[in-house]
Amino acid sequence: xxxxxxxxxxxxxxILFSLGLYAIVTRKNAILVLMGVELVLNAANINFVAFARxxxxxxxxxxxxxxxxxxxxxxxxxxxxxxxxLYKHFSHVNIDEADNLxx
Amino acid sequence: xxLYDIIFYIFAAITVVSGVITVTSxxxxxxxxxxxxxxxxxxxxxxxxxxxxxxxxxxxxxxGGILILxxxxxxxxxxxxxxxxxxxxxxxxxxxxxxxxxxGALISIIIRTKxxxxxxxxxxxxxxxxxxxxxxEYVIIFELLAVLLLIALIGAASIARRTKEETN
Numbered sequence: 331x332x333x334x335x336x337x338x339x340x341x342x343x344x345i346l347f348s349l350g351l352y353a354i355v356t357r358k359n360a361i362l363v364l365m366g367v368e369l370v371l372n373a374a375n376i377n378f379v380a381f382a383r384x385x386x387x388x389x390x391x392x393x394x395x396x397x398x399x400x401x402x403x404x405x406x407x408x409x410x411x412x413x414x415x416l417y418k419h420f421s422h423v424n425i426d427e428a429d430n431l432x433x
Numbered sequence: 434x435x436l437y438d439i440i441f442y443i444f445a446a447i448t449v450v451s452g453v454i455t456v457t458s459x460x461x462x463x464x465x466x467x468x469x470x471x472x473x474x475x476x477x478x479x480x481x482x483x484x485x486x487x488x489x490x491x492x493x494x495x496x497g498g499i500l501i502l503x504x505x506x507x508x509x510x511x512x513x514x515x516x517x518x519x520x521x522x523x524x525x526x527x528x529x530x531x532x533x534x535x536x537g538a539l540i541s542i543i544i545r546t547k548x549x550x551x552x553x554x555x556x557x558x559x560x561x562x563x564x565x566x567x568x569x570e571y572v573i574i575f576e577l578l579a580v581l582l583l584i585a586l587i588g589a590a591s592i593a594r595r596t597k598e599e600t601n
Binding site for chain 1: 434437438441442445448449452453455456461464465468471472475478479481482483484486487490491494495498499502503505506507509510520521522523524525528529531532533535536539540543544546548549550551552553555559562563566567570571574578581582585586588589590592593595
């Protein structure tokens with residue numbers, strides 16, 4: 331049990347995923363919700379790389395992790411643009427109080 | 434317990450503890466900085482899994498790019514007078530119960546499953562293999578990601594620069 335194998339990495343990644351889910355559900359500030367999304371993506375990435383190491387898949391698993399990192403960068407840029415627009419509109423970024431789409 | 438296991442437990446502790454601080458801290462700046470340590474812990478795990486290139490990309494893109502972007506977002510969307518920027522939480526008790534049940538189910542499934550492990554030799558460097566596979570088998574995805582990044586760049590600029598007069 332103490333010897334590190336595949337399931338140790340999977341347990342760490344599922345803890346990270348749950349923490350990210352908790353942040354997405356409970357946080358008020360939109361940027362903190364984004365941090366939760368980043369935690370979830372990192373958990374998925376640990377799974378990709380762990381299965382690439384302990385399975386016999388060649389380089390495909392690590393490449394998928396690379397694609398996830400690229401998508402996370404694009405997602406963060408778009409999401410922050412939307413958050414800045416939200417701030418212009420409401421003068422705060424609390425997503426539980428942002429309840430109208432148009433004035 | 435050999436050196437590999439000890440290093441794994443150190444990185445796992447860094448990742449999980451700073452992850453908990455990230456999702457529970459009231460102070461947004463503290464949350465952002467503990468996210469930095471989470472990213473470093475995850476990068477250390479990639480090194481332990483023999484993925485040196487992914488680990489460096491993780492540090493460059495996440496710490497050097499996304500985290501700086503998030504900090505810019507924090508600074509642009511708060512009236513900054515000090516580093517003391519607070520934010521509250523909603524629905525804490527139901528979220529704790531639900532997430533704890535979910536994590537318990539996930540972890541018990543992972544521990545009970547008999548995983549077939551076929552670990553090969555850890556290669557000295559993965560960058561060469563990754564590059565040749567990326568430009569041979571995954572070349573269409575590579576091109577699509579380039580287009581996607583361009584679209585994201587233009588989209589982010591046009592969304593963030595829109596003023597109130599233009600939207601009306």
